[in-house]
Amino acid sequence: MSEIRMKRGWNVPLSGAPAETVVDAARPVTVSVRPNEFRLVKPRLLVKEGDRVSAGQPLFQDRERAEVQFPSPGGGEVAEVRFGPRRVCEEIVIRLDAQETWAEHRPHSPADARALNRAQVVEMMLDSGLWTSLRRRPFSTIPDPTATPAGIFVAGSDNSPLAASPALAMQGRDEDFQLGVDLLAKLTEGRVHVCLLKGKSVPALVNAQNCEKHTFSGPYPAGLIEAQIHYVLPHKKGREVWYLDCQDVADLGEFARTGRYPVNRVVAVGGEGATSPQHYRTRRGVSCAHLDPKASPAANRFVSGSVLSGTQVRCDSGLGHYDAKFSVIPEGDDADFVGWMLPGEDRVSRFRTFASTLTRPQAPRMTANLNGSVRAHIATGIYEDVCAVDILPAYLMRALHVGDIEEAESLGLEDCAECGLCTFVCPSKIDFQGIIVRGIESVLKEDE
Numbered sequence: 001m002s003e004i005r006m007k008r009g010w011n012v013p014l015s016g017a018p019a020e021t022v023v024d025a026a027r028p029v030t031v032s033v034r035p036n037e038f039r040l041v042k043p044r045l046l047v048k049e050g051d052r053v054s055a056g057q058p059l060f061q062d063r064e065r066a067e068v069q070f071p072s073p074g075g076g077e078v079a080e081v082r083f084g085p086r087r088v089c090e091e092i093v094i095r096l097d098a099q100e101t102w103a104e105h106r107p108h109s110p111a112d113a114r115a116l117n118r119a120q121v122v123e124m125m126l127d128s129g130l131w132t133s134l135r136r137r138p139f140s141t142i143p144d145p146t147a148t149p150a151g152i153f154v155a156g157s158d159n160s161p162l163a164a165s166p167a168l169a170m171q172g173r174d175e176d177f178q179l180g181v182d183l184l185a186k187l188t189e190g191r192v193h194v195c196l197l198k199g200k201s202v203p204a205l206v207n208a209q210n211c212e213k214h215t216f217s218g219p220y221p222a223g224l225i226e227a228q229i230h231y232v233l234p235h236k237k238g239r240e241v242w243y244l245d246c247q248d249v250a251d252l253g254e255f256a257r258t259g260r261y262p263v264n265r266v267v268a269v270g271g272e273g274a275t276s277p278q279h280y281r282t283r284r285g286v287s288c289a290h291l292d293p294k295a296s297p298a299a300n301r302f303v304s305g306s307v308l309s310g311t312q313v314r315c316d317s318g319l320g321h322y323d324a325k326f327s328v329i330p331e332g333d334d335a336d337f338v339g340w341m342l343p344g345e346d347r348v349s350r351f352r353t354f355a356s357t358l359t360r361p362q363a364p365r366m367t368a369n370l371n372g373s374v375r376a377h378i379a380t381g382i383y384e385d386v387c388a389v390d391i392l393p394a395y396l397m398r399a400l401h402v403g404d405i406e407e408a409e410s411l412g413l414e415d416c417a418e419c420g421l422c423t424f425v426c427p428s429k430i431d432f433q434g435i436i437v438r439g440i441e442s443v444l445k446e447d448e
């Protein structure tokens with residue numbers, strides 16, 4: 001087991017952390033999938049409103065790679081297909097039947113599953129839709145089934161603001177996790193790497209065999225898998241690595257055993273706007289409105305994933321395919337009277353501009369309010385101070401801003417962990433993350 005300490009980063013202190021308890025959520029009425037969250041995927045719909053679907057049945061496929069299919073997180077009726085601007089399919093909503101049906105596949109005994117060869121494991125993952133749990137570095141796209149990664153990383157840690165607990169999610173899943181690791185090991189020419197956070201034991205992961213374990217310490221993003229990969233197998237031309245969440249590894253083992261697409265998920269709901277911040281045992285594609293119906297949609301912003309790098313969604317939209325938490329943050333539209341004069345003893349700031357530097361509140365307030373408009377960029381060095389990977393965010397942003405993709409790549413665009421810290425600390429309110437994402441999309445389009 002290797003131990004790696006990350007020195008740079010920042011633990012953004014926020015109120016509303018989810019309690020370390022798991023409660024069983026009521027069965028949702030609807031679940032949904034958002035096709036536009038998959039980078040580089042051009043969805044071809046396989047269903048329309050009113051169709052009946054089984055859990056695990058493909059809802060859409062990638063136009064460029066028809067074998068990459070996206071399964072339904074539930075059985076029932078396609079209640080709504082939501083389209084956005086230019087007819088982009090934004091969400092497919094399934095109204096669940098009282099008695100759901102399942103797309104059945106062949107179950108395997110653990111010994112039979114372990115005897116499968118690489119091609120059979122790939123075929124099983126493509127048939128089940130679990131191939132979509134994998135993402136590749138750089139750029140977090142779904143990998144090509146014909147490629148062979150230099151390693152596969154399993155995310156078993158989270159120290160982003162309002163972090164979810166992998167230990168709670170993995171309770172009682174030791175055997176499925178081990179089977180999932182054994183199957184993943186057949187896909188790579190290297191090792192399966194399991195990444196943990198120091199002091200946050202996840203027994204199912206700690207006890208796993210046939211893998212290499214790494215323990216990380218330090219401020220956020222030390223618990224972020226994209227940053228962890230940078231420290232173990234940094235980006236090199238022609239080398240790709242794949243990664244996925246520990247719940248998805250256990251799902252792979254469960255699918256191999258049962259032949260049914262696993263739909264259960266442990267999901268955290270946190271944030272100052274959440275009325276009951278805790279973990280819920282629920283299912284894929286559930287909405288925040290279902291888990292926390294009292295959180296006001298008018299007063300709060302709902303984010304699928306971390307507040308720093310997640311996606312803003314409607315309160316009735318489904319949880320992202322790769323996310324294990326909802327963050328609920330007050331919009332903060334109400335202006336403070338003479339706010340510029342207030343000491344800000346409960347404000348979050350990386351700079352020492354508020355009285356909170358002295359009062360050090362345990363759970364400071366944060367709203368979605370930018371507290372000012374975008375202004376000229378100031379070279380303060382604060383981005384380099386929080387960036388955990390070996391890049392200079394200010395120079396990278398400048399190259400991307402003028403569309404110089406070649407220069408951006410030479411400055412380490414491929415190494416960016418998309419942690420969102422540079423946007424959060426920016427005193428000029430510049431959306432670094434948005435600029436980086438648009439740059440990545442340009443590179444991907446060029447490569448097509």
Ligand code: SF4
Nearest residue numbers: 387416417419420422
């Ligand atoms: S450039 Fe910004 S988003 Fe990328 S790793 Fe550094 S701080 Fe995070």
